[in-house]
Amino acid sequence: MAAVKNIFILLAHPDKNGMCCELADAYESAAHEAGHTVNRMNVSDMQFDANLEQGYRAVQDLESDLVKFQKYVGECDHFVIVHPIWWYGLPAKAKGLFDRAWLPGSSFRYIKTKHGASTIFWHRLYRGKTARIIVTSGTPQLIVRLLPGGANTQLRWGILWFAGFATRLTWFGSAEYVPEEKRKRWLLKVRALGRKGI
Numbered sequence: 001m002a003a004v005k006n007i008f009i010l011l012a013h014p015d016k017n018g019m020c021c022e023l024a025d026a027y028e029s030a031a032h033e034a035g036h037t038v039n040r041m042n043v044s045d046m047q048f049d050a051n052l053e054q055g056y057r058a059v060q061d062l063e064s065d066l067v068k069f070q071k072y073v074g075e076c077d078h079f080v081i082v083h084p085i086w087w088y089g090l091p092a093k094a095k096g097l098f099d100r101a102w103l104p105g106s107s108f109r110y111i112k113t114k115h116g117a118s119t120i121f122w123h124r125l126y127r128g129k130t131a132r133i134i135v136t137s138g139t140p141q142l143i144v145r146l147l148p149g150g151a152n153t154q155l156r157w158g159i160l161w162f163a164g165f166a167t168r169l170t171w172f173g174s175a176e177y178v179p180e181e182k183r184k185r186w187l188l189k190v191r192a193l194g195r196k197g198i
Contacts, residue, residue: 005197006074007031009040011071012083012094019136019144019175019183022084028132028188030194032161034132039072041065042076043094043149049198050096056104073107078130078197084175085151098159107163124164131165132193165172166198 013020016133022041031038044163046065053060062070086093090098109148110176111121133152144151152169160167170184170193 002009003197004035004037005077006037006075007039007078007080007197009038009082010079010094010195011040011044011059011131012081012097013088014044014091016042019135019186020082020084022183023134023136023172023190024080026190027082027194028082029043031197034195034197036148036194036197039076041069043091043097046093046097048097048100050093050100052096052099060100064128066080066097069097069101070106073101073126075092076088076129078132079160080132080134081155082134083136083155085135085139085173088144088147089154096153098155102159122162124162127164129165130198131160131167132145132170132198133167134170134190135172137171137173138176139174141171141173168196 009024009031011021011024015021021042026041028040046069048063048066049060077154083090091094102108106125109123111117111123113120125148133155135152139150148157156167156169170190178186
């Protein structure tokens, strides 16, 4: 039997209707049934300014939803992010969430010299945690994968790996006009992941 985990699910689609929400619901319900502790936030319900107004030159106070987001990420063993691929990346509000909440001191910390100056090296404060990215795309997966770069480079490597997460990816596409049998297979696959907490 898989170890019981503390799981945090982020539905990073700005609309709670549709395939991404169904996938998040399937993972959540299966994880609950398996005895895992589950917290969830939907980016569509979160209230915060997605714009990092002055970059990192000034402190921008965190809204309560961002504080809660940081708390859930810090406490979880496993972080699940469900999102659509839009223009080869995250929806704008989801990207703004990470811009605002993925801050020095919360997810990473730059290593300083003995004189207090910052270096280019950093401590990955979430090292030892795992993550699962579940994405949908309107374009078939193979076509997107053939494009230069990588549609999940930013989230998987620039955000999660940077902070210490060991991350796996599950990709569903084309996610428009999905036949009922395929939809059921996708949901069963995600439920299996939720039961195992992976």
